Amino acid sequence: MPWRGLGQATAQRVLAGQTQPQALNAVGSTLWPVAGQAPVCFVPQSDLPAGVAYESYIFEYHQCPTREGLHDFFNGLAWLHFPRVKRRLNQLHVDQIAQTGIAPVRGPARDALTLFDENAALLRAPEALWQALVAKDWRRVFIDLRPLWQQTHLLLFGHALLEKLVYPRKPITAHVYRVFSATDSVASLDDWVAADLSADKLAAKPFAHLPVLGVPGWWPGNEAPGFYDDPSVFRAARTVAPASVKSLDAVGN
Numbered sequence: 001m002p003w004r005g006l007g008q009a010t011a012q013r014v015l016a017g018q019t020q021p022q023a024l025n026a027v028g029s030t031l032w033p034v035a036g037q038a039p040v041c042f043v044p045q046s047d048l049p050a051g052v053a054y055e056s057y058i059f060e061y062h063q064c065p066t067r068e069g070l071h072d073f074f075n076g077l078a079w080l081h082f083p084r085v086k087r088r089l090n091q092l093h094v095d096q097i098a099q100t101g102i103a104p105v106r107g108p109a110r111d112a113l114t115l116f117d118e119n120a121a122l123l124r125a126p127e128a129l130w131q132a133l134v135a136k137d138w139r140r141v142f143i144d145l146r147p148l149w150q151q152t153h154l155l156l157f158g159h160a161l162l163e164k165l166v167y168p169r170k171p172i173t174a175h176v177y178r179v180f181s182a183t184d185s186v187a188s189l190d191d192w193v194a195a196d197l198s199a200d201k202l203a204a205k206p207f208a209h210l211p212v213l214g215v216p217g218w219w220p221g222n223e224a225p226g227f228y229d230d231p232s233v234f235r236a237a238r239t240v241a242p243a244s245v246k247s248l249d250a251v252g253n
Contacts, residue, residue, distance in 0.1 A: 002081070002155055002186055003074075003077055003081065003162070006027055006077055006080050006081065007073075007077055009027050009030075010023045010024055010027045010073070010076070010077065011023075011073075013026055013027070014073075019044065019068065020042070020066055020067070020068050020069075020072060020073060020076065021042035021043055021044055021066045021076075022042075024042040024066065024076040024077075024079075024080070025038075025041060025042050027080065028042075028079075028080055031080060038083075039062070039079055039083035039086065039087055040058060040062050040063060040064040040079055040086075041062060041063050041064070042063075042064050042066045042076055042079075043063045043064065043065055043066065044065070044066065045065045045066060045067045045072075046065075047063065047065055048065040053097060055090055055093035055094055055097065056094055056097060058090050059090050059091065059093075059094045064076070064079060070163045070166060071159060071160065071163050072159075074159035074160075074162040074163055075159040077159070077162075078117075078157065078159050081186050081190070082157065082186070082189070082190045082193070082194075083190065084190045084191060084193075084194035085157075085190055085193045085194045085197070086117075087194070088193075088194040088197050089113055089116065089117050089197065092109070092113055092197065092198070092199050092202075093110060093113055095199065096109050096110045096113070096199060097110075108203040108205075109199040109200075109202060109203040112202035112203055112205060113199070113202055115175055115207070116157075116158070116175070116177065116197075116202060117158065117159070118158045118159065118160035118161065119158040119160055119161045119173075119174060119175045120157045120158045120161070120174065120175050120176070120177050120207075121154055121155065121156045121157060121158070121161065121174035121175070121176050121177070121210060121212070122154070122155045122156075122157055122176075122177055122179045122189055122193065123152065123153070123154050123176045123177070123178055123179065123208075123210075124152065124153045124178075124179050124180065124181065124184065125148070125151075125152040125153075125154075125178070126148050126151055126152065128145060128148065129141065129145050129148045129149070129152060130178055130208070132145060133176065133208045133209075133210060134208045135237055136209070136234075136235065136236060136237040138214075138228050138234040139228065141214075142214055142216070142222070142228050143228065146216055149215065149216045149217070153184040154176075154210075154215060155184075155186070155189060156174065156212070157177075158174070158175075161174055161212075165212065168213060168219070169213075170211065170213050170221075170230070170233050171211065171232070171233050172211065172212055172213065173209050173210060173211050173212070174209075174210045174212050175207040175208075175209065176207055176208040176209070176210045177193070177206065177207060178206070178208070179192055179193060179196075180192065181193070211233050211234065214227070214228060214233075214234070
């Protein structure tokens with residue numbers, strides 16, 4: 001629902017014949033009517049010069065190369081809804097590139113920045129629920145503490161996560177970032193998260209894993225007995241942390 005208004009307006013323009021960059025720019029002009037106010041201008045992917053890093057190009061020219069398709073559709077919507085967070089992520093990427101250059105292995109900070117951008121969900125939750133989620137105590141998260149979800153606000157941020165959920169599958173898992181924003185509005189979340197993000201914090205992997213179809217009220221199937229008794233999805237916590245994240249869909253990875 002938080003994405004629906006701008007998302008439908010953009011999709012209708014694409015279906016009417018506009019390119020995706022044209023549609024995103026048109027919808028963005030309703031948010032930032034004065035020239036130069038928008039965080040980025042969306043341009044075709046072909047505008048990205050050969051040999052220039054995507055993040056560096058956005059930072060220098062305030063233009064976001066955009067392909068046709070759902071992945072960049074949701075990325076564009078993220079820029080429209082969360083301009084401060086997206087600018088902060090872009091700045092942190094560019095800072096890391098300046099320190100380490102473009103290497104085959106990105107390093108923990110850039111890996112975590114990409115993970116946040118692609119697959120994060122923002123969660124405001126009571127302490128007991130958050131601790132159970134971190135511990136992967138699934139019975140406590142979804143059954144014993146189920147009433148606490150009424151006091152919880154969850155907003156999906158990552159554009160790859162949103163793309164995957166167009167065709168929902170039980171293993172789809174978000175990397176959850178805990179927030180303490182003043183309100184649950186998108187604008188408040190945008191301000192709080194942008195101020196909170198840092199390369200050091202992200203490199204420490206401050207994420208909990210959440211199979212999003214398990215969230216009460218988000219998927220009818222999770223009301224059925226035995227839905228959470230699926231160890232291929234609701235995996236027990238590992239005793240030793242893995243060296244790197246291998247899959248965005250796997251709870252244990």
